Amino acid sequence: MTHENELESLGFTTRAIHAGQEPDPRTGAVVPAIYQTSTYKQDGVGGLREGYEYSRSANPTRTALEECIAALEGGTHGYAFASGLAGSDAVLRAVLRPGDHMVIPTDAYGGTFRLVDKVTQHWGVDYSTAPIADPQAVAAAMTDKTKLVWVETPTNPLLGIADITAIAAVAHERGALLVVDNTFASSYLQQPLALGADIVVHSTTKYAGGHSDVVGGAVVVGDNVAVEEYAEVAAMIRFNQNALGAIAGPFDAWLTLRGLKTLSVRMERHCDNAEKVVEFLSARDDVTKIYYPGLAEHPGHEVAAKQMKRFGGMVSFEVAGGMERALEVCDATKIFTLGESLGGVESLIEHPGKMTHASVAGTALEVPPALIRLSVGIEDADDLVADLRQALDSTR
Numbered sequence: 531m532t533h534e535n536e537l538e539s540l541g542f543t544t545r546a547i548h549a550g551q552e553p554d555p556r557t558g559a560v561v562p563a564i565y566q567t568s569t570y571k572q573d574g575v576g577g578l579r580e581g582y583e584y585s586r587s588a589n590p591t592r593t594a595l596e597e598c599i600a601a602l603e604g605g606t607h608g609y610a611f612a613s614g615l616a617g618s619d620a621v622l623r624a625v626l627r628p629g630d631h632m633v634i635p636t637d638a639y640g641g642t643f644r645l646v647d648k649v650t651q652h653w654g655v656d657y658s659t660a661p662i663a664d665p666q667a668v669a670a671a672m673t674d675k676t677k678l679v680w681v682e683t684p685t686n687p688l689l690g691i692a693d694i695t696a697i698a699a700v701a702h703e704r705g706a707l708l709v710v711d712n713t714f715a716s717s718y719l720q721q722p723l724a725l726g727a728d729i730v731v732h733s734t735t736k737y738a739g740g741h742s743d744v745v746g747g748a749v750v751v752g753d754n755v756a757v758e759e760y761a762e763v764a765a766m767i768r769f770n771q772n773a774l775g776a777i778a779g780p781f782d783a784w785l786t787l788r789g790l791k792t793l794s795v796r797m798e799r800h801c802d803n804a805e806k807v808v809e810f811l812s813a814r815d816d817v818t819k820i821y822y823p824g825l826a827e828h829p830g831h832e833v834a835a836k837q838m839k840r841f842g843g844m845v846s847f848e849v850a851g852g853m854e855r856a857l858e859v860c861d862a863t864k865i866f867t868l869g870e871s872l873g874g875v876e877s878l879i880e881h882p883g884k885m886t887h888a889s890v891a892g893t894a895l896e897v898p899p900a901l902i903r904l905s906v907g908i909e910d911a912d913d914l915v916a917d918l919r920q921a922l923d924s925t926r
Contacts, residue, residue: 614733691830
C-alpha cells in the first residue's frame, strides 16, 4: 500500500491515512507506534537495524510522518522538524552562502522576516522584498547574486497570492530556487511542487496538526529540482536536519501524523465556515476591507482559483475606527479565542500589528493598524457569525 509507485495513483485522503503507516508486522497494530527511544541496539559495530542508530538522526515514528507528508505534497523527500522556523532555517543554510541574495514577500510572516533579517544577514546574506502577486516585481527584486526566492501563498496576514508557476519560471531563469511556504493553503488545497516550486515548507503546527496541541515543521523536496547547482539540495537539508538537531520528537511526530489523517475533511469545513464569515463581513458598513482570495474582487482571485482547490480558512479584515477599535473587537469575541497561531479546529482572532507581526513594525513589511486576522475553525458557522456580530456591534 505504501510503495511509492502505488501511492501515486491513490487519492489524497487515502495517502494521508496510509502513506508511511503500514500495520505493524509483529503485532498488527494499525496505528504507528510511538518509538520513545533515544538509541537502538546494533547487531555488531555498524550493524544498524533498518538504518536506526540514534533518534536525532532518525526515528521510526518520525520516518512515518516524513513519508506521509512527502506523499501528500507529491515529493520524494520529507523532513520533520521541531518547528516551521527550524525547517526554514535548515533550508536557508542548505542553499545560501555568504554574499548570496534572496527575495521574500513584502508581507512575509513575521517569524520568517525575523529569521532572514536578524539571523541570515549575520551570515553575510542579503535580501530584498517584493510584492509576490507580481512576478515581474519579483524579477526586478532579484540580482545576479539571488539564489533563493521565498514566497508564501496565501501570505500571512494579507492573504496575497503568488502565481507559483510564473514565479518558478522567473526564479529558474535566473538560476535561483523557489521555496513555497504552503502553511496557509495546506497540502490538501495546494500542490506547489506540481506547479514548479523546488522546495515546500510547512509549519505543521497549523493545519497539518490541526488541533493546537503540537508544534512542528516540515520540508518537502522532489527529484526534479530545476537548478542543476542544487540537484543535491534534499541531501543538504537532510544533513542540516541531523547536524542542527532541531528534529520533531516521536510524540510530536505521532500527533502530527494523526492530524494529517483528517486534514482533507477539516479543510473542507474550514473553507465552508470561512466563506460564511466573509459573506457576513461583506455586508457590514464598518468593515472597510476584507482580505480573502475567494472574493472576486481580490487581486489574486483568478490565480488562487487556478492553483488551489478552495480558498482556505484564513480571513483578514480592517475595521472602521482604526487600531483602537480593532483591539476592542479582538477583546470582545467569546467563541473566537484571542491567540496567536492558526489552523486548529477552534477559531482564533488576533491583531497582527500587536501580536504575530510585531517584529515587522517600522519596516516595509508593517501591517495596517486596523487589521484583524481570523483563523476560522470548524465550529458551527452560525455561532461564529453571531460571535463576530456581537463583537462588532458592541464596539461601535
